Amino acid sequence: MMSHTDTDTSSALRPTARVMDLERLGSHFQSRLSFVRSSMRRMMNEQWRIQRTCFDLDAEGFGTAIYRIDTASAHYHCVIFSTYLPPEKRSDRVIADQWDVSFVLLAGDVDEQQLADLRRNVPLQEAGRFDSRVLVLSRANRSLRNFERFLEALAEGCQPDPRQLAEVGYLYRTTAVYGNGKFGIADFSCLQGTADFTQPFSAQMFTVYLLRHFSIEQIEHMARARNPQRAVGLDPALQRYLGVGNSTGLGMAPFLINHPQLVNQWLWARETALAQVVAQAADLPHAQRFQALLLRARRHLQQTSTEDQRQSGIDQQTLADLEQLAEWFAGQSVNAGLWSRLQAWAEVNVGTGCQELLVSLLLELYPEQVDPLAEQMSVNEGFRLNAEMPLDELCDLIETKYRWALDYDLSDAEANHFFWYRSAEKEEPRLGERAMEPGAEKEMQLGIAHNIQRCHRALLAYREQHPRQLTAHFLLALPQFKGTVCRLQGMARCAFGEIRANLMDRGMLPIHLLRCKLAFFGAGKFDPKSSRWVRITLFQGAPLVSEIGQPFPDDWNFAVMPELTNAAGAL
Amino acid sequence: MRVSLNEIQVICRKAFEGIGFAPGDCDDAAEMIARLQQQGLDGIGALKKALDFLHDEVDRPIETCYEDATQLTLDAHGQSVLRCAAQAIELGVGKALRGGSALIRVRHCHNRILLLGYLARCAGEGLNFCVYWRDARQELVATFSAGNTHPALRVYDLPQPAQGDEQSINVLISRHFALLPRLSAADAAPTLEFSQPAAAGGLQVNDEVWAQLKKLGERVLVESTEESRRRGAGEGSDAR
Numbered sequence: 001m002m003s004h005t006d007t008d009t010s011s012a013l014r015p016t017a018r019v020m021d022l023e024r025l026g027s028h029f030q031s032r033l034s035f036v037r038s039s040m041r042r043m044m045n046e047q048w049r050i051q052r053t054c055f056d057l058d059a060e061g062f063g064t065a066i067y068r069i070d071t072a073s074a075h076y077h078c079v080i081f082s083t084y085l086p087p088e089k090r091s092d093r094v095i096a097d098q099w100d101v102s103f104v105l106l107a108g109d110v111d112e113q114q115l116a117d118l119r120r121n122v123p124l125q126e127a128g129r130f131d132s133r134v135l136v137l138s139r140a141n142r143s144l145r146n147f148e149r150f151l152e153a154l155a156e157g158c159q160p161d162p163r164q165l166a167e168v169g170y171l172y173r174t175t176a177v178y179g180n181g182k183f184g185i186a187d188f189s190c191l192q193g194t195a196d197f198t199q200p201f202s203a204q205m206f207t208v209y210l211l212r213h214f215s216i217e218q219i220e221h222m223a224r225a226r227n228p229q230r231a232v233g234l235d236p237a238l239q240r241y242l243g244v245g246n247s248t249g250l251g252m253a254p255f256l257i258n259h260p261q262l263v264n265q266w267l268w269a270r271e272t273a274l275a276q277v278v279a280q281a282a283d284l285p286h287a288q289r290f291q292a293l294l295l296r297a298r299r300h301l302q303q304t305s306t307e308d309q310r311q312s313g314i315d316q317q318t319l320a321d322l323e324q325l326a327e328w329f330a331g332q333s334v335n336a337g338l339w340s341r342l343q344a345w346a347e348v349n350v351g352t353g354c355q356e357l358l359v360s361l362l363l364e365l366y367p368e369q370v371d372p373l374a375e376q377m378s379v380n381e382g383f384r385l386n387a388e389m390p391l392d393e394l395c396d397l398i399e400t401k402y403r404w405a406l407d408y409d410l411s412d413a414e415a416n417h418f419f420w421y422r423s424a425e426k427e428e429p430r431l432g433e434r435a436m437e438p439g440a441e442k443e444m445q446l447g448i449a450h451n452i453q454r455c456h457r458a459l460l461a462y463r464e465q466h467p468r469q470l471t472a473h474f475l476l477a478l479p480q481f482k483g484t485v486c487r488l489q490g491m492a493r494c495a496f497g498e499i500r501a502n503l504m505d506r507g508m509l510p511i512h513l514l515r516c517k518l519a520f521f522g523a524g525k526f527d528p529k530s531s532r533w534v535r536i537t538l539f540q541g542a543p544l545v546s547e548i549g550q551p552f553p554d555d556w557n558f559a560v561m562p563e564l565t566n567a568a569g570a571l
Numbered sequence: 572m573r574v575s576l577n578e579i580q581v582i583c584r585k586a587f588e589g590i591g592f593a594p595g596d597c598d599d600a601a602e603m604i605a606r607l608q609q610q611g612l613d614g615i616g617a618l619k620k621a622l623d624f625l626h627d628e629v630d631r632p633i634e635t636c637y638e639d640a641t642q643l644t645l646d647a648h649g650q651s652v653l654r655c656a657a658q659a660i661e662l663g664v665g666k667a668l669r670g671g672s673a674l675i676r677v678r679h680c681h682n683r684i685l686l687l688g689y690l691a692r693c694a695g696e697g698l699n700f701c702v703y704w705r706d707a708r709q710e711l712v713a714t715f716s717a718g719n720t721h722p723a724l725r726v727y728d729l730p731q732p733a734q735g736d737e738q739s740i741n742v743l744i745s746r747h748f749a750l751l752p753r754l755s756a757a758d759a760a761p762t763l764e765f766s767q768p769a770a771a772g773g774l775q776v777n778d779e780v781w782a783q784l785k786k787l788g789e790r791v792l793v794e795s796t797e798e799s800r801r802r803g804a805g806e807g808s809d810a811r
Contacts, residue, residue, distance in 0.1 A: 093804065095800070129572070131573060131772070131773055132573075132575065132772045132773045180575075180577050181575030181576055181577025181578055182575075182577065182578070183578070184572075184573060184574055184575055184578065184773065185575065186575065187575045187576045187577050188577070189576070249804050250804055382602070382692075384661070384692055385657045385658065385661045386661070387657070387658055387661030387662045387664075387665060388661075388662070388665045421792075421793045422791060422792050422793065423792060423793055423794075423795045423799060423800075423803065424789070424792040424793060424794050424795050425795035425800065427792060428803075428804060429804075430793075430799055430803025430804050431803055431804075432793075432799065432803060437798075437799065438793070438794075439793030439794075442790075442791050442792070442793050445594045470662075472658040472659075472661060472662045473635070473658075475655075475657075475658050476632065476633040476634075476635060476645065476655055476658050477632045477633070478632065479593065479595075479596070479632070479633060479654040479655060479658075480593040480595075480630065481593075481595070482593065482595035482596065482599075482654075482657060482658070483593060483594040483595020483596070483597075483598060484595065485595075486595060486657070532804060533804065
């Protein structure tokens with residue numbers, strides 16, 4: 001698939017400089033294009049069948065569960081191992097070596113021998129070996145507070161307090177969800193054979209959805225075991241409000257720098273969807289729908305809690321902005337140019353958080369325009385050298401498309417404050433301070449701006465001596481710039497994709513990178529634990545497995561806490 | 572052991588980085604070796620052999636000995652072909668597309684088989700490629716016909732040790748004719764033929780070589796300290 005170029009509806013898309021600003025990327029919210037939404041749509045529209053074929057758990061919830069999944073074109077199994085985890089071993093870090101649950105999604109059937117093999121290897125995660133029948137490998141830890149409170153309530157015949165889920169919206173929190181060939185599992189290209197998981201991360205999102213389903217069945221099982229006479233099942237409204245948590249750190253950050261073509265594709269889809277929506281002639285039903293979505297988003301954000309001061313401040317600002325936006329909107333005439341006026345008003349009057357939330361809201365309004373773009377999130381990555389590009393043209397390219405990189409003053413110590421590196425401890429990515437810590441000589445090459453500046457300087461000097469030569473000649477003389485040149489030639493054809501930031505700058509917040517990718521996954525309830533670590537919730541509000549096959553409004557974004565008539569009283 | 576394509580790419584990238592190659596070369600290496608492995612050409616084995624030479628790798632310009640509209644001769648001065656494969660092939664492709672054919676020659680280079688892994692990128696150009704090189708005992712000839720990403724590779728024993736400029740690799744590119752390997756000759760017999768793509772479902776690699784590559788890749792890792800564990804990934808990241 002070709003990556004989309006500047007010439008496609010370029011005048012209608014928001015300017016690259018604004019879209020690719022790191023702080024703006026770090027202000028994204030879940031949207032209709034998010035991978036959990038498109039996964040859910042596929043499951044519901046194609047009526048995937050999910051059946052439990054093994055549920056061998058003891059009273060504490062330890063044991064094995066297996067689910068079989070049938071789609072139109074294939075079948076799969078999800079195998080889940082739930083094991084005792086000593087409290088001192090419980091950690092979200094990639095350096096952990098034991099977890100509450102470990103699980104895989106497999107293509108086809110699973111026989112006894114394979115099950116024995118999985119039982120040995122899956123709990124080991126990175127230390128195990130797997131074959132290409134495994135599509136996804138993952139693990140998760142319990143939210144201890146929620147587990148205990150849910151168990152207590154259900155065992156007593158009551159429902160847990162919904163406020164607990166508003167605060168921590170899950171029973172399980174994944175700490176890694178591996179796909180694409182890691183540790184021997186199937187390469188992403190293997191998923192292109194059927195229609196089920198062709199979009200990036202769709203297999204991973206589906207596996208997370210299965211964990212959500214398991215977490216409900218497990219907690220109900222444990223409650224029944226604790227008190228067979230009085231235990232009740234979890235109210236469906238609470239089941240829907242239950243998501244799966246995820247804990248993400250720096251490990252995710254390099255991805256966005258190392259896959260600029262994929263990032264371009266995602267942002268192109270989002271901006272194109274936005275442009276198409278804004279071009280629609282507004283009418284009363286759509287305006288009313290917008291107001292309903294706005295109200296729900298406000299309630300959702302009010303119910304989002306975090307101890308992180310920076311995020312909390314931002315959320316408060318966004319809430320204040322949303323109120324202002326609602327007031328302005330209520331006073332507008334509903335006519336053809338309404339969405340365009342709304343977008344223009346927001347650009348001037350509210351902050352980045354509200355502006356990007358507005359994008360998510362607008363994307364909900366015209367599914368027929370937006371949903372097809374969710375099927376265009378993948379791209380064939382790789383840069384091929386344009387050897388015959390004249391040096392003048394190469395120079396021009398840098399000076400126009402990468403002006404943003406040339407404009408940084410990288411001689412400043414603050415601009416070189418950090419270096420990114422991989423630790424010998426399970427290769428965990430970490431940030432070091434260049435002036436104070438060892439290891440900078442092994443730093444990861446995430447300084448795109450630095451590379452561009454170095455290349456530009458060398459190119460200018462070379463062109464002075466050899467003005468008529470071609471790019472290939474420059475790279476024969478100075479082969480160390482090949483990677484940078486291939487990338488910049490390739491990315492010059494993309495409207496988006498290069499993150500406009502100096503990733504070594506003292507003021508750089510890695511969490512913006514994490515949030516951007518997580519928002520594309522469909523994350524909600526962003527709860528930073530630092531500038532390098534964040535917890536989120538996926539699938540909160542999503543339909544249940546039992547609802548597959550029923551009418552589906554596909555409108556579960558920004559879930560709000562359900563009101564129960566008989567919730568448990570005391571916490 | 573069986574490994575995924577992605578694992579091959581990652582380990583190659585890290586191994587080359589561990590040796591000190593530039594990022595662009597590491598990426599090229601990763602793709603080229605993975606491609607060779609997919610084609611059943613034991614890219615990992617080639618990498619292992621290559622690694623024996625690479626500790627002497629020097630960071631020098633690639634010299635252009637001769638260039639005209641249809642020819643290009645480079646001298647890599649003992650460096651890996653990785654450093655100039657992209658430049659050489661892409662210039663050659665440009666010349667062949669314009670003039671109908673081109674001859675590219677890179678002298679004094681190592682890891683020559685990796686060049687085959689690069690050629691798959693050019694499959695869509697409607698060009699035929701023939702690549703040949705010699706080492707002390709064998710001559711290797713690979714042909715890609717237009718549109719094909721998998722080469723037919725033949726290896727011929729040389730009756731006597733080759734002489735002269737033997738650390739070179741030659742690439743003939745043509746729009747109008749395809750070169751086929753010689754089918755039979757009195758003084759040479761094909762010893763190996765690889766023209767089948769590797770089966771899906773993981774790729775077979777030698778365990779020992781894999782372990783050695785992993786070790787090389789570990790050179791890019793920074794020793795962990797209590798301080799780096801505590802602060803490097805984000806304070807409070809162990810919150811329960």
